[in-house]
Amino acid sequence: MRTPRLIIGAAALFWGWQIGLPAAGLAVALLAEGARYLPWRIAATREQLQRIADFCTVLLALALAWLFATRGAAGAVLGAFQWLPLALLPLATACALTRSDALDLSVLFLFMRRRLRAAGRQDGKLAGTLHFGYAYVALLLIGASIANRHGPWLYLGAIGFALWASLGTAWPRRPRGAFWLAFGCAALLGYAASLGLHTLQSWLTEAVADWFVAGGLRSDPYRSRSSLGTLGRLKAHGRIIGRVFVRQGERAPELLMTASYDRYQSPDWIARDAPLAPVAAALDGRTWPLAAPLDGRTRPPGVMTTPSRELRVVLESPEHAALLALPRNSFELRGLLAEEVKANRLGALRARMAAPRIPYTVRYSIRPPGEAKPRAADLDVPIEEVAALDEVLAQANADRGSPPERLRAIERYLAANYRYTLYRAAGNTPGATPLARFLLDTRAGHCEFFATATVLLARRAGIPARYATGFSVREWSDREGAYLLRARHAHAWTEVWTNGAWTDLDTTPADWSSVEADADGSLRAFEDLWQWFAYTLGEHPGEPRELPWWLFPAALVVAVLYFAARLFFSRRERFGARRVARRSAPEGGNPLRAVEQELARAGQLRLPGESLNSFAARVARSAPGLAQGLDDLFALRYRQRFDPDASPALGEELARAAERWLAARRAA
């Protein structure tokens, strides 16, 4: 059963039109459909089709690597489906050139090839068949759907191709009224279902967007889920999730904040009364002034005139949305091509993008402007933590003196008596809160413990404080010319209100980064290289970027090497086969010819078609004297002819044995 005429060509043109590359569609149509109209056909064996399928797999793998590097994992999967028809074009053309488009499934699937080999079956009956033409049309439609061209055309096209396929094949044989009725019902029902599905998902997305979509950079502006209660070793990821570029000669700020929280509900931190509100873009659509009220207050106009700096940040967010990492006192974002930017009163900014990469330039002042004053919540301490906090405050002598002195006492005490660890021991005080265990028992923990303890100790000492999360900027990469933000650089620290401004206070021991770096695997260098490769080749929204000049030559070299290797090995096999054929060719080189002639002279003529064994048995019956040694000689000959593992030296051994037999015969 072949696909109806022209359907593949039409589907290819439709695909090309939908993805915006009509030339590609035309090329696919000409090759996959046009090949059917050639006046000759090829008789491709299963092995040949398997090689063509292997070639398609290589094309697909190259495309996947490219897409993965440029679009990330999710984009690569969708992109692969979009370009799958092109990758499978050689196979589609080969199928069009054969007499039937029923393709043995073992051509496509390696495990089926293995099954066939294991079962010792070459007739292909273990594997099913696939009508490749129809599958190809379906793939073209799926590829077209990924272009996401809104409008009725995809649906109408799908209906058209379904009708074409139905009427052009044996089922149903005669379209009757029932067929048209069923088809019409299906088309209408499908249309209604697609509308309903799309509307439902849009509604759901809108309804839960504020809760779930903000997961970029693993942060939630409303709640910070800490690992305070987690026992055992925490996993530190070395994956690069952002890059920070600074002007020559300038240093990057040590901390980039993504969110801030004011209420502790063990073990989480929560941002109370801090809904996200849209930030208005400037006229160019790429500049986002942050002088808008934070906490209901307008920044003093002096902010814009204080000395300022800027740095460029590129964040990777496969979710297309992220909390932006910003230095303290940021007042403007530039070059941010976001669909939407929202901010809350605690300084968290969330951007939603069309692409998984979020580049922006942030301007910040180096002198603290007037900021939102602390609220009562910034002094809240959970009642269950009070005892432990008071004990530590007393030990640290932080319950007296001016606020800055108290803070210094807390900082000194934590630095002297606590250490950083990624391993969380169970402790000896069951029933105590995780923070109390950290403060009084284990005295070792990661940054979340130090930040939480500092916030609550400061509050208990009467100093307003908040819990901040973000990144520690500390790894410079010469290769990339940027500071790298890795997942394990995610950090938590304290914001304290001193001298009329919020300032950062990081009490985590300074060696925390090296402890986490030790947890990196040995393949980190390769992963970094791969990520750099992906970053270099990837799309950068808002920036026209040329592909590196070496990319296509490199791909070409890889492809040429691959095919050269395939050709080399396949030719070697063929030459090997020729060698075997030459070695076992009976004419010219039969070392037993002289033996047979000798036997014929002695009256034992080998009959036409008589096997050597029968001949030997007959000689043994009629002339036992002549038969001596013949069995061994003939067995050697059989081995030389039929044993696929026989060594080439066997021929010489046979010749020597024949010589010996003849010598013995002459001597007799």
Next chain:
Amino acid sequence: MTPASVNAGLVQRFFYQGAGLALRLNRRLEARSTAAGRGLAALAMIAAAVGIDTSLTLAYQLFCLAIAALAVAYLSSLRDPKALEARLAAPRQASAGLAFDCSVTLSNRGAGPLRDADLRLEFADSRPSLAEFLGSAKHEARNRYDRWLGYYRYMELALRKRNARAAEVALADLAPRSSLTVRVPVTPLGRGVIRIAGATVMRREPLGLLRAAARVDCAAKVIVLPRRYRVPRVAFDGSRRYQHGGVALAARVGESEEFVALREYRAGDALHRMHWPSCARLGKPVIKEFQDEYFARHALVLDTFVPAGGERAFEEAVSIAASFACTLDTQESLLDLLFVEARAHGFTAGRGLLGAQQLLELLAAVQPASAASFGVLGDAVLEQRAALSSGLLVLLAWDEARRSLVERLAASGLPIVALVVSSGQPEHAPAWLRHIDPERVEEGLARL
């Protein structure tokens, strides 16, 4: 029994039940859907995966169209065809691997016509028993997961038990109160029996995606003879032997001889040889006189003690035995087929006794031995030794018991040809022992 083995047994039982359910579902799915319907379902699944986010792609539209078409097709296929009768004509015998045709005559007793329908044969319940499933060897070629799950093993067992593949055939339109006959090609997979239990008539709904199905009863049994190979003519050197009791009773046990004539009683004649009717007629004792018979009698000994992993070799050994059973000259000689299942069996063919066809039918049903040891077969052969002229032994291994049997037969002066059918070259094999690789039987036989 340890708790771990109890758990393993429970898990295997669970997988057994699951595989049985999957087999039934699979058969039902095949009956109820067409290739186009299954393809559309696959398209729907891919489109669902690709179009999970309706804002990113339009693949959800393809998903909805496919699902809607399948839903409409399902509703259209709810009414099964009714009032159908079938009559099946199948050959009594077939050969393994060679397709044969079954003829199905389908009658439509209903009031409406039957259009757009297909027919497929249904075989008798082929599900393996739990004991068969647990006892079956795990296929080494499979990956660890498959071996553990046992699904493919179950399917292979079911297929082996079903022992046939039958293609679906499209039916022409069948008017009310009329009949039509179709030929359904069936391919036997191995020797044994094929039990056809009925046929399923499947009517495609208007979209051609799903089918309404009805089962009609029509039973038949086909004996599948073993696959045969071309074998060389084996020259046995054995001389003719005295056959106690003559041809007719050569296969029996007891005091019997070939009747020649009547003569008067002589002193010393056994009373049980007295011919009483003649005694009564003549009024004096008359004795039946018997002629001793001498003719060649060959033994075809089939080793049924299958070593681990030797199922394929066993099947090939049966095929080789069948090939020889067909080829050996039984016009002037007798052929004893000896093998062991629960006990030793011996059947004699030739010179008016069993024919080659009957031997093949016997071989079609041979099962691996369940007797305790190879010695049972050895004893059976040695018991017949006195009457045998030569022996052809088809063995499955070359171990001490087999070597001992062959050596004892050879020491008794019986000319023998011994073949070992095994995957690997047997160890310590003497030069005269012929080895046949089950993967290259024809080549091995040609070298005999």
